[in-house]
Amino acid sequence: MTTSSATAGISQATLTHLQRLEAESIHIMREVVANAENPVMLYSVGKDSACMLHLAKKAFYPAPPPFPLLHVDTTWKFRAMYDLRDKAAKDAGMDLIVHHNPEALEKGINPFDHGPLHTDMWKTEGLKQALTKYDFDVAFGGARRDEEKSRAKERVFSFRSANHRWDPKNQRPELWKLYNTRKSKGESIRVFPISNWTELDIWQYIHLEGIEIVPLYFSEPRPTVERNGLLLMVDDERFPLLPGETPEMRSIRFRTLGCYPLTGAVESNARTLPEVIQEMLLTTTSERQGRAIDHDQSASMEKKKQEGYF
């Protein structure tokens, strides 16, 4: 793996696409810090979060990023994600806030028995609770415009009403790099500094910058079952096996990471970052296909976002 940096020692006169994307993301983060009262960075431990955190370290160097990390946890993430989460926060010198929706915890909401309610309560409701509880006025999120059609129209600075709703018809125009960061009482802002990055950009940047990511992105033999067309990993003993199901060792990896019972794996032999990128470039299905959440209904992401999902 190369250790050369995207910004170190520029000798050519034109910035590369990664250098321009990096400069834009850093600019956005600094605008937030210069204007917000109490910003926070949502950290989901995935590759996009890893990238965003790395950009934050660069934006404020030599200071540590002047805001905490917030993980809205569902208790159903892969174990490897919890390990990296704690290490990444410590390495960055940042505070880590972990929020569990107490109601979901009490009711034992889980992806096996509760379907869409699981995402609703743990993630959508949990996020709103955490933002309200800590009085955060701006939250960074690692969403990208290439992920999904309604994301393509969301602004970098995306305003939420006092009850955290998004109104796609009432978005402020964003011109040049002049972000209007003024909010009315009770409003909060979600800011997406890596809006203009694509999946390939993220991978290339991780490769170039040597950013640490969860090992689940790399292929290894892991215990799996096949269910509803998704290849699921049996990550702990809470996974209820259906009659006739026996976990089978398969060489798998993940293209996105979420709650392990909702995240489909792909069979793969890519054990290194270049191999992962190679596979991604030769692949023929889009990234979010591994996520059960988008298949619920047509235009589902737009609806979730209006309700407050990130």
Add this chain to the structure above:
Amino acid sequence: MTTEMNAGTQNPVYVTDALIAEDIDAYLLKHQHKTMLRFITCGSVDDGKSTLIGRLLYDTKMIFEDQLASLEKDSKAVGTQGGEIDFALLVDGLAAEREQGITIDVAYRFFATEKRKFIVADTPGHEQYTRNMVTGASTADLAVILIDARQGVLTQTRRHSYLVQLLGIRNVVLAINKMDLVGYSQERFYEIVKDYSHFAKQIGMEAFLPIPISGLKGDNIATKSHEMSWYQGPTLLQHLEEAPINDTRMLDQSFRMAVQWVNRPNLDFRGFAGQIGAGVVRPGDAIRVLPSGKTTTVKSIPTFDGDLDQAIAGQSVTLTFADEIDCSRGDVIVQADAPCEVADQFEATVVWMDEHAMLPGRPYLLKIGTQTVTATVTEPKYEVNVNTLEHLASKTLGLNAIGVVNISTDRAIPFEAYATNPDLGGFILIDRMTNATVAAGMIHFALRRSQNIHWQAVDVNREAHAALKNQKARVVWFTGLSGSGKSTIANLVEKKLHALGKHTFLLDGDNVRHGLNRDLGFTDADRVENIRRVGEVAKLMTDAGLIVLTAFISPFRSERRMVRDLMAPGEFMEVWVNTPLEVAEARDVKGLYKKARSGQLKNFTGIDSPYEAPELAELTVNTVELTAEEAAERIVQAILAG
């Protein structure tokens, strides 16, 4: 599917790079040196814009199998191509838009070739979406203007071209689309090019590249058209790969960087963070901080990956200085011997983006670079008809209107003409109450008078005036509905103060409108100007040491705020004469409510024009609970206490 679409015309450049499979490390190395181009596509629904973008994504392999499968399904269900693949469905994002079959906002799309990454701003073409197009164009290096070959140059083509030119995009592609529907006719193509050239000259467009294409069939998009062998130029994608990028142009200019944030992690480090707008900077370079004009040299450019020996336009960096000089957010760091101008009055073109029309004289927030100041806008010198380019006389600018105005800011700001440096010449206006972004603007030049009008220093100053009268100068601003009792109470207050030996003056709404403001009516714009003038007069009177009482409905928070900001801190006292509408209307001392209700009087506050209740009033008097006498006494006590 793929083979049918491209029917053997696949250009070898755009097939998946063999290196991906053979030597991924070599591939990655090669791709670290890709550049990025941002462009905008301009055209209306019927020009095939979405189809063109869908086609670009398809031809550059940005569409995956699952997306293609759902596209095929959707094309059959709601497509407009008779069951054939409808590329437009790929890019029309929000649910509402898919139902209406139109694009209503700005969407950003991404694709890449072996040489470049592209970001496309996809914006609607209709006139009511001018603001969306301007937004998309503001970050574009290049514009693709689509023309339907059957229609030729239309009104909307002119509008799109004008906006592209206005936003300073120098690379223009004229994509003459649907060539398949005119039999790939070379004559038709040249006829349109000739028409357009004539128009381009009129608007000062220096150059453009015409390309005959078919988005639907793929001709001259990624691959050369077999049907149009008469066309010798590049395909659209070839041109997109080679067109110059704005950052490169900015590189040749003198160094400019707006300071975003001062980084002070400890006492030993003080860095100035920002994105370089123009030029190059190296340690040891002499720089100047504007507007203060202080100079020093750059000590270092520290980064997470070690110090840099140079940084160039487009990079986000942190600079440290050799000397401790004042520098904060909003300041602009420039090359010491080539600074930019500093001024507080400008001529600019403004694109209005809000439902509420521009109000000349109302203070807005103006954000330029990393600085936000208060600014007022004059009546437009003229409005531009975006379809005919005619200059029209206008008193205001409504949603999507474009006009040339003078702007004055509450303090001097470093700037450059937009045409030279969009970073220091482009601005947005923000409404102070709703916080909405209401306009985008482009500075032409500073008005000479901002350098020529100086403050006349006077020896007998405002403190001296007030001291002689043995009082503190004040503005007591009565606001409330018509008939609320403002004038009655203000008059009582003045009598009481006069009896106490205070020097006062009462400015009354009706009286002022007979003289100073006789040229003003009751539209929102005129109400703003009315209050602005009264505010300025009140300010002069406080300079003379007087206690000024004013009785004006003054229905808008913004203007009351503007007057408050004119005065010295603590000098302005807002008194809300709070009388419910029913009560004021029942009193109807001047018979005005009756007239307003019957429609004889327009724009009457409380009836068909809004009253924005104060949020910051120093004192509220409720005339239902208090008599005028009691209210006046309370106010007098407050004035004497202050």
